[in-house]
Amino acid sequence: MAQTAAVAKSPPTVPPPRRRTSSTPRRLPYLLIAPAGLLMVGFIAYPVLSVFYYSLQDYNVTKPWKNGFAGFENFTRIFTEDPLFWSTLGFSAKWVIVQVSLQLALGLVLALLVNQTFVGRAVARALVFSPWAVSGVLTTTIWMLLYNPSTGMSRYLADLGIGSYGTSVLSDTGTVFWAAVLAELWRGVPFFAILILADLQSIPKDLYEAASVDGAGRMRQFVHITLPHLKDAIILSTLLRGVWEFNNVDLLYTLTGGGPAGTTTTLPLMIANTGIEGHDFGYASALTTVAFVILLFCSIVYLRLSKFGGDRT
Amino acid sequence: MTAALAENQTRTDAPPTGSPLPPKTPRTPKRERAFDDVPRWQIYLPLGLYLLFTLIPFYWMLLFAVRPAGSTSLVPWPMTFEHFEKVWTERNFGMFFENSMIVGVCTLVATTGVALAGGYALARFNFRIKNAFMLALLCSQFIPGALMLVPLFEIFRNLQMINSLGSVIIAETVFQLPLSIILISGFIKNVPVSLEEAAWVDGCSRFRAFCAVVLPLLRPGLIAVGSFAFVHSWNHFLFALMFLSEQDKQTIPVGLNTLMGSDSVDLGALAAGGVIAAVPVVIVFAFIQKWLITGFSAGAVKG
Numbered sequence: 001m002a003q004t005a006a007v008a009k010s011p012p013t014v015p016p017p018r019r020r021t022s023s024t025p026r027r028l029p030y031l032l033i034a035p036a037g038l039l040m041v042g043f044i045a046y047p048v049l050s051v052f053y054y055s056l057q058d059y060n061v062t063k064p065w066k067n068g069f070a071g072f073e074n075f076t077r078i079f080t081e082d083p084l085f086w087s088t089l090g091f092s093a094k095w096v097i098v099q100v101s102l103q104l105a106l107g108l109v110l111a112l113l114v115n116q117t118f119v120g121r122a123v124a125r126a127l128v129f130s131p132w133a134v135s136g137v138l139t140t141t142i143w144m145l146l147y148n149p150s151t152g153m154s155r156y157l158a159d160l161g162i163g164s165y166g167t168s169v170l171s172d173t174g175t176v177f178w179a180a181v182l183a184e185l186w187r188g189v190p191f192f193a194i195l196i197l198a199d200l201q202s203i204p205k206d207l208y209e210a211a212s213v214d215g216a217g218r219m220r221q222f223v224h225i226t227l228p229h230l231k232d233a234i235i236l237s238t239l240l241r242g243v244w245e246f247n248n249v250d251l252l253y254t255l256t257g258g259g260p261a262g263t264t265t266t267l268p269l270m271i272a273n274t275g276i277e278g279h280d281f282g283y284a285s286a287l288t289t290v291a292f293v294i295l296l297f298c299s300i301v302y303l304r305l306s307k308f309g310g311d312r313t
Numbered sequence: 314m315t316a317a318l319a320e321n322q323t324r325t326d327a328p329p330t331g332s333p334l335p336p337k338t339p340r341t342p343k344r345e346r347a348f349d350d351v352p353r354w355q356i357y358l359p360l361g362l363y364l365l366f367t368l369i370p371f372y373w374m375l376l377f378a379v380r381p382a383g384s385t386s387l388v389p390w391p392m393t394f395e396h397f398e399k400v401w402t403e404r405n406f407g408m409f410f411e412n413s414m415i416v417g418v419c420t421l422v423a424t425t426g427v428a429l430a431g432g433y434a435l436a437r438f439n440f441r442i443k444n445a446f447m448l449a450l451l452c453s454q455f456i457p458g459a460l461m462l463v464p465l466f467e468i469f470r471n472l473q474m475i476n477s478l479g480s481v482i483i484a485e486t487v488f489q490l491p492l493s494i495i496l497i498s499g500f501i502k503n504v505p506v507s508l509e510e511a512a513w514v515d516g517c518s519r520f521r522a523f524c525a526v527v528l529p530l531l532r533p534g535l536i537a538v539g540s541f542a543f544v545h546s547w548n549h550f551l552f553a554l555m556f557l558s559e560q561d562k563q564t565i566p567v568g569l570n571t572l573m574g575s576d577s578v579d580l581g582a583l584a585a586g587g588v589i590a591a592v593p594v595v596i597v598f599a600f601i602q603k604w605l606i607t608g609f610s611a612g613a614v615k616g
Contacts (some may be wrong), residue, residue: 029437118356134591138591140573
């Protein structure tokens with residue numbers, strides 16, 4: 001946007017001087033993207049292709065005598081013989097939907113709040129955004145201390161008469177999901193709050209002035225000005241976050257380890273376990289391929305359904 | 314109101330040439346309030362509640378880190394640093410800290426350097442594979458790092474880089490690059506080409522013009538991108554867990570995971586380790602916080 005403004009400002013009749021470009025070699029842009037390109041070919045494209053290749057192979061370091069071409073055997077095993085696949089897929093979907101919608105709702109409210117002018121706003125912003133910088137493992141560390149049955153929150157709550165002593169939310173299949181959700185929310189909400197606040201600040205103030213002159217209340221201003229303006233940012237950030245929540249295993253790996261009894265295993269966590277602990281690289285690669293296709297398909301459907309980049313009102 | 318008018322009056326008088334442009338009417342407080350009349354309690358109450366949710370976990374960690382073992386006090390007094398000493402020396406966090414620092418700083422330098430070159434090419438040139446390159450950058454965002462563990466492990470084993478910090482630095486850099494290039498090319502596009510062209514006319518080479526004219530203007534953007542790279546590589550867990558199996562090569566997140574994995578978790582040591590893990594990112598965060606919002610609005614979402 002800023003660039004078009006800059007172009008518009010310069011007189012249109014004068015062509016940009018090309019003195020130097022003639023002496024700059026034509027291959028300069030290629031030289032400039034070469035380091036990034038080579039790194040990405042070597043460490044992203046090649047591994048992706050090798051995942052596709054291994055998915056058609058039997059490849060298990062602990063059973064080298066069986067290694068070899070397997071055709072679509074791994075894939076038929078996933079869809080027909082592996083009940084774990086379907087349950088982890090279901091959990092992944094539940095995890096992503098719950099996380100993204102709660103993070104978006106809280107992040108939106110938070111961004112609207114810290115976008116107001118009030119005393120102490122700078123400090124409030126810094127504090128509210130701070131968990132953004134905290135890692136999954138550190139989040140686990142912190143929430144382990146809170147969830148700890150003997151010296152954690154539950155002990156002090158029990159002192160106040162809430163709940164009972166020795167409650168272990170992480171080993172109870174009924175509470176572990178929401179315990180994990182809460183920990184991930186704590187760290188995830190600032191991401192949305194930051195992105196939405198950035199977009200809120202680009203809404204021209206005149207729109208609100210005009211609307212309030214016309215007698216529109218705060219709720220109507222929100223629905224008719226703020227939300228339409230935020231639409232693209234919301235679609236893009238929910239998509240990025242959805243993909244990220246699907247893929248990221250740090251928190252669940254360390255907080256619940258996928259347990260108890262596999263109830264919090266997402267598909268990538270299952271893949272990590274199959275590959276790292278089970279050494280069954282062929283099957284893990286097939287699972288990876290399936291996860292990748294599912295992700296791509298869901299992303300395209302989401303962008304289509306949400307009419308990303310469509311007309312703004 | 315009158316003060317504003319008076320000030321406005323003197324402003325119009327100020328230019329001696331008497332330009333015909335009418336002065337901008339200053340926004341009066343009354344009109345401002347017309348769309349900004351949220352009662353204070355409607356801000357402070359929800360914000361206060363959310364702040365409790367954000368800060369109690371941090372407080373909890375600090376509390377466990379400084380109170381003596383066995384204490385159940387809810388205030389961090391009397392204070393002790395025994396957990397820190399223990400975790401730093403006995404549990405090797407001193408070494409983990411050093412390793413994490415090396416990984417973080419090298420990733421920062423590598424990512425920023427490579428992304429500057431790539432971002433400049435995208436912002437200033439039209440070339441044949443430009444669109445394909447952009448598409449590749451965007452698509453790579455969908456590739457899960459966790460699912461690349463196995464093939465990456467094989468690559469690094471072939472390169473004989475397992476158990477070297479270099480493997481983690483390369484992996485982190487590669488996964489940071491796409492977003493960094495997109496962000497930096499956005500920042501460079503915001504610097505008018507005419508500034509560079511003026512320097513070329515003065516006889517600067519493209520490289521010198523870039524260093525002298527563009528680079529200083531990119532400072533906020535570079536700080537944002539560099540800090541992302543540092544924070545992400547400082548925080549990342551799986552690559553370090555997979556590629557570094559020797560204890561004296563491990564990083565802080567792996568160290569924390571080891572502390573949590575032991576049979577009887579020493580909560581004091583764990584909390585102290587958590588504080589050590591948090592300090593650098595908190596410092597970086599406090600430093601970049603004000604650039605975070607502008608950085609995102611300039612580059613990320615607007616493309």
